[in-house]
Amino acid sequence: MIAFATATTKPDVYRRCAEPGIARAAEPDSVVRAMPSIGSIFASYNALLDEFSGREDLEALVLIHQDAEIIDPDFCQIIRRALADPEVGLVGCVGAVGVRSIAWWEASVTLASFVNRYQEHGGGDLASFSWEWEEAPAYARTGEVETLDGFVLVVSPWVVRNLRFDESLGQFHGYDLDFCLQVRAAGRRVITADFRAVHHRQLEMLPDPEEWTEAHVKVAEKWDGEMGIGTGHGSWRERALRAEADADAALVLGYMNRLETDARVRELQAALDETTSSISWRLTAPLRRLTHTS
């Protein structure tokens, strides 16, 4: 039996995003559990692991964010194939190697089979690089990785029964990397498989930078060089000076982007204003009303 579980904080988001995907992927005997969050994602996911650890018929537990939507109707077959190897502990559709911190996207990402569907500014889809295999770059591949993006995590029965999320790390950030590290430290493999999901989320990726920074430091300290986490080139002094310079450079880059975009927005807004205030636009208003009515 393949179970699907979500820790919900916004039931309407779950109904709109995760639920349709689960309905698409689930099999007749699948258990679907939408549990109201009991605090941090670490604690909520541990409660779900506890709940399913006693199920002897468990083939996999799919931990899915309330705003993630599985696309593949044959999802269960895909993950059964992936978990056929008993050494596999976790499966996902986004993963990376060469990971040194919770910012795993700064490492070498090997698979990113998802779309970021946003609602701001009229809405849109941002497809990641392996959403369409025909357009995927040469480095896109399924297989073993060091970490997965936690928005869809497929957990093997062994992991469900033997490992837990580390609740000392905070509220949310870094839970996926830390869990992947635990699975690998326990001798199991973490892999990506060829399924896809839509992540219905806002474009703002870091709404709580202070909390994120704290989690970054905590995870780095916890693993302190193990499996590459928290490693870097040079002495601590050199690393500090380099990182401080890089951080300021990244901020400057952000300011430049903002200035550039603001200028482009002003240009487009002026073109729009010019268009809609022109004589020809005003002359043809009745024609547009007619077209709109028909």
Place this chain on the structure above:
Amino acid sequence: MIAFGSSISGGEAYRRYAQPGVRLASEPDSVNFAYAAVEPVGRTYNLILDAAAQRDDLEALVLVHPHTEILDPGFCTKVRAALAAEEVGMVGWAGATGVRGIAWWEGEVTCAPAIHRYEEHGGGDIPSLSWTRRGTPPAEVECLDGQLLVLSPWAVRTLRFDEGLLLGHGFDLDFSLQVRAAGRRLMVADLRVAHHRSLELIADLDVWVQAHMQIAEKWSGTLDDGDMDETAWKQRARRAEARREAARTYAVSNALILDARVLELERALAEKTHSPSWRVTAPLRTLNRIRRETADRRRSNGTDPAAGRRRWD
């Protein structure tokens, strides 16, 4: 006598921006030290300081970047007022306190209402340093922006720019720290200027990062807490690496949001200009455009000196 000086790498920019501003601000006895640029900028500035230091009547030396235009007819009066206190070593149009590196704008910024005038996307004006919160002058600061610096006679005769800073960034912070280390104060005054420059604030971020590290090494103990053991450096490195990745993620996230905003407007414009009514009236707009262009040509009649000239070097 209030003197002006510039390190000129592109004659056109100086002619178009700095020179009109210097003319506007100058008094009858003002001297202008215009020097061809020798890299690094500190070397040219030191040539200017050497020349200005010879003048016994020097009241102030104003170092003006070629792309900076002084817009303030009362500039010299404001400079005299700002330098009236003997302990003031240097004055500028913008600066900050709480400075930890060459990105001084990450501190508490004070800034005169200056203009950033750009050419991209049809051109326009925005407030300088628009990306950060800005206090209003006067204010004492720890660092001044190097696009326009007003040096006291004491600073001209006593201090020199560090010609070892070969990367072109951070000379202003370095000189500011020298002034303060010598016991003098830095002030931001209400000096009105325009910066004629691209929206690209820093052309080569890799070089800028190197300069950031160079200045941090040179001023360790001033820009940071000084003597630190291995444990303290490790903590600092951990936090800095977290902050770096947060900043990078923020930059990517922000770029996505901004792109979505542009896309929304592009869609709206395309929708309007691809409508049947817009296409039907295309001949009318063409006629109007020809009429406007003909009128413009008649008006300028080939006498506009700026016609056809590039605005940038």
